Amino acid sequence: MQHLTGILNKDFGKGAYLTSGLDEDDAAEVPICGLLTSFDTAQIRSLGAALFTAVEYATDFRAADGDRTLSQLLRRELVNRTGSDDPRMLLKVVADEYRSLRGRTLGPPDDKLIVALCDEDPKVAVDYLDKVKPASRTRNGAVYLATFLLFAAAAGMKHVLLCCDQLEDLASTTTARAKRYLETERFRDVIVETLPMADMLSVVVTMHPRAALTIGTAWELADLPPFEPSEANRHRTVILPGLRNVSEATKLLTRYLDAAVKPGSSRSAGDLYPFTTAAVSALFGRSNRKPRDVLRKAHSVMDAAAGENLDVIDVAEVSRYLDALGGAFDDDVPPGFAAASGTLDWSRG
Structure with missing residues (x-):
């Protein structure tokens, strides 16, 4: 997944589109970037915390375009599209993205995060996110991601791929059944039914078979796309078998x-x-x-x-x-x- 997000962020998906058989014009039509997150059994045991970590990946992880983070690459695109590097102008463009939404949202974006992302110094966004307390990460993680998506949309991104690893940790037996059901329902409430996530975000998750058994019922009750290995699901599931020889x-x-x-x-x-x-x-x-x-x-x-x-x-x-x-x-x-x-x-x- 880290390799995939790195490939996407290098040229905003153009190379990946060309490899898939699209021509130059089609490859440049829908720019895409990638985010990476993961559940664990220590701190990231809720969807909100996982979404917050995805935003941290965009500001912290230096893998695309040499020594730049994804947030730096997006700011460069935003400056090019706006024709100005004035943070106030950039802030206005991102705010306009929120005003253009027509549908249910999680509420207003985090203005301080927008200001930090628009700042020329990338450390401003890093420092701001580092100071967010664990409780706020869990409670407001989806708002932070929605804010980042507005910033990405203003920079020209039409699509964002969120790679989410270790979903089996959400299904761990150490996590209460009620919490598993609640967090699974939030996948639907947050990602599928609210903007800008519903319009921009696609999610790839990994899980072990035991996780599929543990959260399968909750996943089905939440009316999320099925993941059972069947012919009907070949377009949305990938089964990774063990090495055979x-x-x-x-x-x-x-x-x-x-x-x-x-x-x-x-x-x-x-x-x-x-x-x-x-x-x-x-x-x-x-x-x-x-x-x-x-x-x-x-x-x-x-x-x-x-x-x-x-x-x-x-x-x-x-x-x-x-x-x-x-x-x-x-x-x-x-x-x-x-x-x-x-x-x-x-x-x-």
């Missing part, structure tokens, strides 16, 4: 290795270096078939091999490093560890 694990790993190569490296695209073919087979055999599990273990092995200055990682190194984990797997695998003199340095885990 070593060949798929190899393709997955080479993509990440290609992306990590430094400029000027002699490594060719698609090369498994520093892993040998046998090492990848060993990684696959010691995984639970989840792509995340394979990638985390590969990263752990590479980090440990770097600590020993190894040039090549073979099956022996994979077995030795994974044996040191003591049977941990998937989410239990630490993000990285290093070895020195045959012992593990857990302080880096």
Whole structure:
């Protein structure tokens, strides 16, 4: 999802449209940008908090156009469309977007957020959002997102894709049943039935099958688009199966290795270096078939091999490093560890 939002924000969807088969004119007709958020079991356990985090992603995350955030890119577009970089003029254009809405809204936008987004200094918006208290994030998160959408619309965006990860955390057994039902209904009340979300926003969510079982009834009662894996839902659902064989694990790993190569490296695209073919087979055999599990273990092995200055990682190194984990797997695998003199340095885990 992070990769997808980065691609969209790089040129406001033009490249993605061209890849899908549209011509140049059609690709430029409906500019789109992407936001990223996620539920968790610690702090983001409501839709409001998740929507607030999406706005923070736009102001904090520097991945598009070099060193610029999405909010900076949108301000640049707003200045170009307005023909002025006067914050007062920019503020008026965004306010006009709200006045043009014809339908039910959540109420007036957050004027202070608009002022912060229109400011030339990107730190103003970051500082403003950082000072918002947790209770307000949960209670007013949708208002913050609606305000940001008005800013995006004023900058020329016709569509915004919100990628929402870890919906299974909303369906966690630690979340009360009544709260799960309430938050699921808010997907409909906020995103489907109020402006500007209803006109601009599309949401992609990820969830495990167990989450689908937990919130399935609430989702259906809220009259939200069904997500069961059926022929009728092929246009709106994507099922991600586990890795089936070593060949798929190899393709997955080479993509990440290609992306990590430094400029000027002699490594060719698609090369498994520093892993040998046998090492990848060993990684696959010691995984639970989840792509995340394979990638985390590969990263752990590479980090440990770097600590020993190894040039090549073979099956022996994979077995030795994974044996040191003591049977941990998937989410239990630490993000990285290093070895020195045959012992593990857990302080880096």
